[in-house]
Amino acid sequence: MFLFPIVLRKMSRRPRFGVTASSVAGQTMQLVGSEDALTAFQRFYDSGEVGDVLSAFDAVCEGLDLHPGRYPDFFPVLKARLVDKLSYRYTELWKVLEKRAKRSIYGGNKVSQEMRVLVIGAGPCGLRTAIECHLLGARTVVVEETTSFSRNTVLELWKFVVEDLKMLGVKHLFSRLGCGTTDHLSTKLLQTALLKICCLLGVQVYTGVKFQSLLEPEDEQGWHARLVPEDHEARHFSFDVLVGASGLGFCLDGFNRGREEGTDELTLTASFQHGTSPEEVLISELNTLKRSVNSQFYKELDRDVNLKVDNLTYYRDDTHYFQFDVSPENLIKQRILKENFPCRNRLLSKSNIDTEVLKKEVIEICKFATRYHSRQLPHSNLAKNSLGQDDINLVDCSKRYYSKEAGRAIIRKGFPLLLSLVGDTLSNFTWENGLGMARGWLSCLDSAWMVRAWSLQANPLQVLEEREELYKVLTKLKNPTELSKNIKKYQLNPRSRYFLPVSEDEDKQRIISLYQTDNKEEIRYLEEKYLSKGYFANLAYSNLLHRYKSTKPNPGREGGRKIKQSLRRKSFHLKEKILLKLGKTEKSVDPELEDKVSQFKLQNQEVQLLNKSVLNYVKALEAVRSAEADLFHTWSLNIQDWSNLESFLQNTEAIQARRQQNIEVLEKEVVLTLNTYSRQFQEVKGRVDKSEILRISADQDKFHLGKLKAVESTERSIIEDAEKKQKKSEDSYSSVRDELTSLLPNLYGIRREFFATSLYSLFLQQNTLHTDLSYIYREMSEYVLVKLKA
Numbered sequence: 001m002f003l004f005p006i007v008l009r010k011m012s013r014r015p016r017f018g019v020t021a022s023s024v025a026g027q028t029m030q031l032v033g034s035e036d037a038l039t040a041f042q043r044f045y046d047s048g049e050v051g052d053v054l055s056a057f058d059a060v061c062e063g064l065d066l067h068p069g070r071y072p073d074f075f076p077v078l079k080a081r082l083v084d085k086l087s088y089r090y091t092e093l094w095k096v097l098e099k100r101a102k103r104s105i106y107g108g109n110k111v112s113q114e115m116r117v118l119v120i121g122a123g124p125c126g127l128r129t130a131i132e133c134h135l136l137g138a139r140t141v142v143v144e145e146t147t148s149f150s151r152n153t154v155l156e157l158w159k160f161v162v163e164d165l166k167m168l169g170v171k172h173l174f175s176r177l178g179c180g181t182t183d184h185l186s187t188k189l190l191q192t193a194l195l196k197i198c199c200l201l202g203v204q205v206y207t208g209v210k211f212q213s214l215l216e217p218e219d220e221q222g223w224h225a226r227l228v229p230e231d232h233e234a235r236h237f238s239f240d241v242l243v244g245a246s247g248l249g250f251c252l253d254g255f256n257r258g259r260e261e262g263t264d265e266l267t268l269t270a271s272f273q274h275g276t277s278p279e280e281v282l283i284s285e286l287n288t289l290k291r292s293v294n295s296q297f298y299k300e301l302d303r304d305v306n307l308k309v310d311n312l313t314y315y316r317d318d319t320h321y322f323q324f325d326v327s328p329e330n331l332i333k334q335r336i337l338k339e340n341f342p343c344r345n346r347l348l349s350k351s352n353i354d355t356e357v358l359k360k361e362v363i364e365i366c367k368f369a370t371r372y373h374s375r376q377l378p379h380s381n382l383a384k385n386s387l388g389q390d391d392i393n394l395v396d397c398s399k400r401y402y403s404k405e406a407g408r409a410i411i412r413k414g415f416p417l418l419l420s421l422v423g424d425t426l427s428n429f430t431w432e433n434g435l436g437m438a439r440g441w442l443s444c445l446d447s448a449w450m451v452r453a454w455s456l457q458a459n460p461l462q463v464l465e466e467r468e469e470l471y472k473v474l475t476k477l478k479n480p481t482e483l484s485k486n487i488k489k490y491q492l493n494p495r496s497r498y499f500l501p502v503s504e505d506e507d508k509q510r511i512i513s514l515y516q517t518d519n520k521e522e523i524r525y526l527e528e529k530y531l532s533k534g535y536f537a538n539l540a541y542s543n544l545l546h547r548y549k550s551t552k553p554n555p556g557r558e559g560g561r562k563i564k565q566s567l568r569r570k571s572f573h574l575k576e577k578i579l580l581k582l583g584k585t586e587k588s589v590d591p592e593l594e595d596k597v598s599q600f601k602l603q604n605q606e607v608q609l610l611n612k613s614v615l616n617y618v619k620a621l622e623a624v625r626s627a628e629a630d631l632f633h634t635w636s637l638n639i640q641d642w643s644n645l646e647s648f649l650q651n652t653e654a655i656q657a658r659r660q661q662n663i664e665v666l667e668k669e670v671v672l673t674l675n676t677y678s679r680q681f682q683e684v685k686g687r688v689d690k691s692e693i694l695r696i697s698a699d700q701d702k703f704h705l706g707k708l709k710a711v712e713s714t715e716r717s718i719i720e721d722a723e724k725k726q727k728k729s730e731d732s733y734s735s736v737r738d739e740l741t742s743l744l745p746n747l748y749g750i751r752r753e754f755f756a757t758s759l760y761s762l763f764l765q766q767n768t769l770h771t772d773l774s775y776i777y778r779e780m781s782e783y784v785l786v787k788l789k790a
Contacts, residue, residue: 037063038085044199045090045173048192050149050207057199070139071101071109074202096169097200105452105492106135112455113137118225118239120211121145124155124187125423125440126245127194130203131168132448132492133241136455141237142198143209143227145246149195150386151187152271154321156434158480159183160487160497161441165190168197176317183434186318206234211246214253217415241451244421248401248428252419254516256404262397262430265325266348268309270362271383271391272320284374286314288433297372304368306334307361311432312369319383319391322366331394334361344396353394362392402427406443406471407450407464411517418454420447420467427475439474442497446470449492461530465511473498524739585703588695593737596744597688604681610755611674614762618666625659644783651780655773662769669761684743691740694733701726 037060044056061067064081068074075097083094101109115138119130122144134140157165162183170193171177177185198205209232215224222238244252251257274280289312291298302308312324328347331337336358341347363380370377382390403426408419423440430436446467453463473494477483483497484490490497508531517523632652639645705722708714 038082041082041086042090044196045093048189050192050195051147053192053195053199054205054207068199068202068204070113070137071134071202072113072137075101075200078200078202093169093172093200096167096172097197100167100169101135101201103135103491106137109135109137111136111452115139115241115451115455116222116237116239117141117241117243117451118143118237119243119245120250121244121246121423121425122149122191122195122205122207123245123247123423124190124194124437125425125444126243127191127198127205128441128444129243129245129420129422129447130198130205131194131201132445133243133451134198134201134203136448136452138241138451138455140203141234141239142203142205143211143225143234144205144207145210146386147208148386149188149191150384151191152319152321152383152385152391153187153269154184154315154317154319154323155187155190155437156315157183157185158434158438160480160483160490161434161438163487164441164490165193168194170194170197184315184317186321189318204234206232209234214242214417217413222415223412223417240416241418241420241454243447244419244425245423246425248424250425251403252408252421254408254410254419255421258402258404260400260402262400263325264398265310265327266331267395267397268324268326268362269391269393269395270322270366272322272366272377272379273381273383274316274319275379275381277378279375279378280316280320282375283314283316283320283370283377285316286312286369286373288313289369297369300372301365301368305361305364307331307336307365309365312365314366314369320366320377322362322369324365336361344398348394348396355390355392358392359390397430400428400430402475405468405514406446407467408514409460409464409516411515411519411522413518416460418451420450422447426471433479435478438480439477442474442477443471445490445492445497446474446494449494452492459526459529461511461515461526464514465530468511468514469500470494470498473500585700588699588702590695590737593691593741596741600681600684600688600744604685607674607678607681611678614671614674618663618671621659621663621666625656625663628659629656647783648780651776654776658769658772658776662765665765666762669765670758673758673761687736687740687743691733691736694729694736698726698729698733701729 040056040059040063044053044060047053047056060078060082064078066074066078079094079098083091112133115133115136117130117133117138117140119126119133119140119142122142126142126144130140130142162177165171165177165185170190173193173196174185174189177183195205210228212226212228215226217223222240223242224235224238225242227235242252244250244255289297291310298310307326308330309324309326313322315321328337328340332340334357336354337347338352338354339347341352346352359382367377367380382392385391385393403421406421406426410417410419422443424436426443427439428436449470450463450467453466454460482499484499494500512523512527512530515523515526629652632655636645636649636652639648642648701722705719705726708719708722
């Protein structure tokens with residue numbers, strides 16, 4: 001069934017959330033408060049705490065009377081008002097972001113301009129996904145439950161992640177990126193950098209806001225989120241895409257979770273304060289010391305320290321960060337764990353951990369490791385976590401949880417919602433050798449690629465299938481050699497990153513189950529196109545298709561297909577006529593369907609006539625433009641002695657440019673829209689023809705069955721076979737007939753509003769054109785009068 005009413009609902013939504021301010025008072029504020037905006041921007045750029053970053057950027061936007069919004073509406077305006085007034089230190093980041101945004105994959109930052117994305121979680125993966133969606137042109141909002149970034153965990157980064165961060169400008173925010181003995185960055189610094197980039201691009205980020213559940217559409221409202229606090233302004237944001245990026249403990253409803261067994265050992269992390277003493281700078285980093293390789297080190301460590309550990313890693317970043325593995329048995333033996341509970345939650349509960357003994361052992365291990373390889377850590381001051389406690393953590397790696405699906409779609413009351421998971425919410429990837437971070441980063445790009453495909457309106461089922469195929473590739477990734485070597489060419493397109501295998505046949509029914517809709521006719525239509533791999537086009541997406549030219553099919557093949565269909569239809573009708581004359585079949589009559597088909601054929605003729613008239617109108621405008629250009633050229637030859645000839649020529653060029661722009665806009669906003677609309681008639685016409693063929697086959701099978709039953713000597717098995725055949729053909733015809741019975745009136749009913757919208761667009765463009773031309777002609781007439789008076 002066609003979903004075009006979805007488009008009309010979307011077009012009639014209330015004013016968009018968070019549009020750019022343009023009040024007179026705001027423009028006055030911009031002039032008066034420009035100095036304050038500059039100071040606030042410098043504070044925003046240099047701040048390291050979330051609250052300071054967001055408050056400073058709010059001051060920037062308030063001083064310039066801007067509100068975060070889509071990239072084309074926000075970033076260029078912000079840059080134009082600030083970049084010339086800032087020093088070189090602050091302007092380099094703008095150039096990097098602008099260069100990134102101009103990549104062709106983003107389609108001028110308009111590919112997803114009709115999409116509205118809500119990202120749950122402002123972790124590295126959530127913010128990275130938000131950046132890509134925003135560069136695609138989507139309106140993007142991020143909600144984060146916490147009010148600060150306090151994770152001191154240092155993340156090991158693969159080369160492609162470092163290169164990606166550099167191309168986003170993170171190097172200008174934190175010059176240490178990629179400068180250590182190995183590539184790494186603390187979670188806090190990475191989040192802060194990505195947060196600043198989000199703000200500059202126009203992503204709206206809210207902290208202290210917890211996502212509770214989805215709110216299904218009501219009346220003309222789309223999808224919303226139930227948030228805490230309930231009165232937060234983000235509750236008004238309606239969205240088309242929801243991205244889950246809130247970590248291990250979060251899962252969107254409808255996604256199935258799986259679990260796999262990991263190692264029995266625990267991972268212990270500890271972060272020490274990083275001071276300014278020279279001794280701290282001279283400490284050498286240690287990249288995963290394994291017991292099997294560094295046997296002498298562990299032999300001496302076991303002799304001096306009671307707690308036996310393995311896989312020790314030390315990074316010097318925002319903190320001195322240590323990570324190593326330890327067995328529960330060893331912790332129990334050293335009385336760090338007071339009791340041995342079989343349940344891991346009870347075993348690692350705060351009440352069962354002797355924090356003082358643990359702290360003492362950790363300090364001894366860290367000092368020994370640094371002393372053994374370079375300089376000893378000069379102090380024992382542990383960094384603090386978000387609760388103000390010493391940042392020592394025991395992490396259980398015995399079980400890893402993952403989602404069995406990477407994406408889903410829900411459609412309620414004509415409002416589609418695309419759901420996607422990224423990072424740890426998608427899968428709790430192992431930390432070893434930066435694999436978890438690499439997989440999480442790739443999942444962000446894969447998710448944004450899915451949003452892009454959804455925006456361009458491929459078959460939604462094919463979009464979900466591609467996402468699942470990429471998820472399979474991602475879960476098999478083990479090391480950097482399995483990715484493309486040209487990391488500087490990485491982009492959204494997965495083929496630039498992965499060595500994609502030959503596409504495997506997905507479980508079709510499983511993919512279909514990922515698309516949940518309350519419209520049975522819709523899923524039937526999508527399923528038919530998906531299973532048959534047929535051409536997908538739908539009126540529901542015409543408001544997007546008219547902005548982008550779809551790939552045109554090969555005219556030769558298309559013509560051959562139409563000829564083949566026409567011959568097949570004619571042959572069936574000819575066969576029916578012959579059998580009717582011979583008395584070997586009976587023709588069934590369906591007056592209701594015939595009336596609707598007749599009305600559809602009449603409407604099809606009207607649509608084709610309208611298309612032809614609009615095209616003729618555009619051609620006439622082109623002829624006027626050409627004739628006017630010739631007229632002005634001839635006129636200019638006769639007024640060579642005018643002192644203001646240059647002004648005359650400039651105005652004629654302006655007129656020509658404005659007329660050409662008008663023609664181009666009409667072709668995009670009106671002609672292409674009507675063409676998209678008329679193409680649907682060809683598809684429906686194919687269904688009408690198909691119903692006729694199925695009716696003829698059903699009539700023949702029914703007549704044949706009646707003849708067999710009339711002969712008493714006919715064997716029962718033959719009759720049963722004929723009954724099955726007749727039942728099958730009858731069901732096939734009934735299915736198509738029922739679909740057409742509901743589809744044809746719907747197609748006819750939406751015509752008035754669709755045509756009114758197209759006509760309004762036409763009138764609006766012509767009104768703007770004539771207004772603009774009137775000012776130019778008025779200016780030209782004024783200096784002509786001056787010439788005559790002279």
